[in-house]
Amino acid sequence: MIRTVATTPFSDQKPGTSGLRKKVPHFSQPNYAENFLQAIFDATERPAGSSLVIGGDGRFFNAEVIRKAIRMAAANGVAKVIVGQNGLLSTPAASNLIRQRKAAGGIILSASHNPGGPDGDFGIKYNISNGGPAPEGVTDAIYKRTREISEYKIVDEDAPDLSVIGTSRLGETEVEIVDPVADYATLMEELFDFAAIREAIAGGLTLRFDAMHAVTGPYAKEILEKRLGAPDGTVLNGVPSEDFGGGHPDPNVVWAAPLVDLLLGPTAPDFGAASDGDGDRNMILGRGIVVTPSDSLAVLAANAHLAPGYKRGIAGIARSMPTSGAADRVAQKRGIGIYETPTGWKFFGNLLDAGKVTICGEESAGTGSDHVREKDGLWAVLLWLNILAVSKESVAEIVKSHWAEFGRNYYQRHDYEEVDKAAAEGLMESLRDRLASMAGQRFGTLVVSEADDFSYKDPIDGSVSTSQGVRIVFSGGSRIVFRLSGTGTVGATLRVYIERFEPDPAKHDLSIEEALGELVRTADAIGEITKRTGRAEPDVRT
Template structure:
């Protein structure tokens, strides 16, 4: 064991999904080491503990994994289970923590953010339940990072992470495992693989865009090898350190190749995409894009068709900015529906307490109680199971859903890399006017209420304040504004627009046209474009 002297770095404060910075920041001498040692110290040390380690294959991941292995050994860890090549999708890491009853895990990823020498890198700690560390732990990590004076790191050669098996690193056992096998086996217990195989055998065509990110190996094994989809079904299936120059975020803007194929001639029956670390998904049918909020609602309404969910759902949870479409399903099913802040860690207590089965966020994340992370491949398999069971295509399933529940027209507008002072001043101004907005009318809409969302966890009573601004209009429309915690440059302002139409008519409008009155009202009330200096959003989903 070698003890290295160090001093604190400013800004090592984990966000909703760990610490994310530009890769060169993490590559500074002592930067990664400080954060890892702070994490170990904040959780009471790792002596005699078992950890899981892996990531999405982005640039600097291999080097970071070697550093963490040597630090875990120097800090007395009993065993570190690491994915071959330092690869593990985020949901697969969550599953491995749970299956192997590990004490926790470290995931090397910046999720859907770009990767490469000058792009983004990230590190987050997951707890023994497989879920992201709660705020109490991330606050402790940050506090420790601001006072750290030394870290422990073994002086030893690198471990061969290409070879499966176990080796010793000091007194620590390093076990290199297949990153795909355990996860794929879990999926077979949840879904009707024979029915999905029959779907593909009957000529059903699918396109899966893995965006040169981590789900490529998972998608090939599950869709092509185990389910019999045609070779080449998985596009961009080889993980690359820079994601092939792609922005690995599965939305219509960045997954434009998939969108073009699904709306072109001779389009496949079904399209899907996943992101950098495999926890997000996008669902597309022939000529139809399914919003994440609608996807969550459709899954909640049809989950009983999958063998792992035949007993029905205990409850549904959604993040506050996500549309209320899932609420309508929960009401019809007679089950609980919870509204939480953004961040998968807020679902963890509900899942562990058995209050909910399915959770989702508008930011292309959906999952269930099988792990404690959102799960892109799981969501795609759920859709395939629903299609096989119902004998309908995506467009038919969505149309039936709208006829039954009405439609929550919904869209998210992102203003990226804004100067932080500009973004904060805009929201500070709104905060100061919230109480005066009730009853104000604009663009044909009257404000029913306006607030800054605060969440009290129904399981442990913890309170999370300042979770975004809600402007609720009479009739079910609303606008939500919040700053994202996943960027590494400036501030990203996310604005969410929603309008409910009960049907049976008016369910086939273009979402942006249907939402035009809500968008105009929010602009009048907040002055987003004027104050940001942006004539339009950078990304619309």
């Protein structure tokens, strides 16, 4: 029986970069999740007889909302719902499932790399039929619907047991509970030379993968330990937890410090990697080296042809605007296209669908390719392993050879988290007000050559996105970028990106302070960061 429940709108359900994210207690308000889910059903198109994929990263509140989503899907006439066992689906696996099953879309319950638990973060986002995040036109329609909603629909009957694989019915809707790992693991076997990787591991290549108590644990154990033969224990923190083991599932040098310490220590394995809450981000390390996400994107693009799925080469590369220009130099030398987009994986979708690019990446530890329409942490790990197996070089040797050929982009991101929102917005507004007069100004040895507020016109559909971040470029190519992140749930997160290109191999071993010190001080001076936020130091440097 379908029940129609009266409700009233909430004013704060505008999706951000990756859907709607709030604290769990906020999401737990009566009708809050239901309103947003109903807005998705009302505002998105689903052909008659179509399917919907539902899954999430296993964080606190995940299973409860998935059961509500299944019941609401049945009440809203969805013909079939495909759900990961126990409600689990990594974000790239969900994208793959949408594409493989030709579903109309998918509802992914995740707050990605944000902390979990009863007082942690929660999120819901909608992916469209190509498997990628909903574009702004769709999220705007969903938000519009949240402002006017007056009722939602839900069936009275309970959702099926999420732990039991198989098919059942809920009213007129078919509900299929699937193994969340199998289809994704099969896709990885098609893209990469598993035989070569197995041989390298059997021959002594050692590795550790930190799943950070998040969703990629089962995926990594199946692929790395079972299919590729890595020893038991290769996957660390491999059991998903509602609060991510009390940790912060963000794969960077701060939150994955034990893995970093291992790889930089005396008993380091050859290769280390980590992934985040929902499995779409990655961190790559070698013995004695942490590879920046921007460098990783460039190395993967330059060497992708070593993997069977990319042996014919790649069509082009796309990167988010704050990501370093390292990938641009690969594209230029290879004679392929390079595209600079706003932050947010949704901006890569049209380029991928049109065949303009094969590999994409963001400085925030996301890389992926046209195999799905999301960034994919394990995909990046496996491509690195494929490159290591074929080249028979170490991670450090591969990276240093890359710098020798293409030059080095020294790069760092500074995050100022939970900043007073008005102060952060005032900082950005002040920067924008000064852009027109900034060219030619000198800061120490740095001279501003150009400054702008990045805007993007999609080359495929012509849509325009403005105010995507303030860029200040100096003579010689160094730059500072300021933007506010859309992934936090409290206050504002100010992100400052510092970059210097160094073509001279003799200067590729500078410390970060030597390479970027003046730019860091200049960023504080230009942005008035300390003055406006009260923060003398960033919360996180990556």
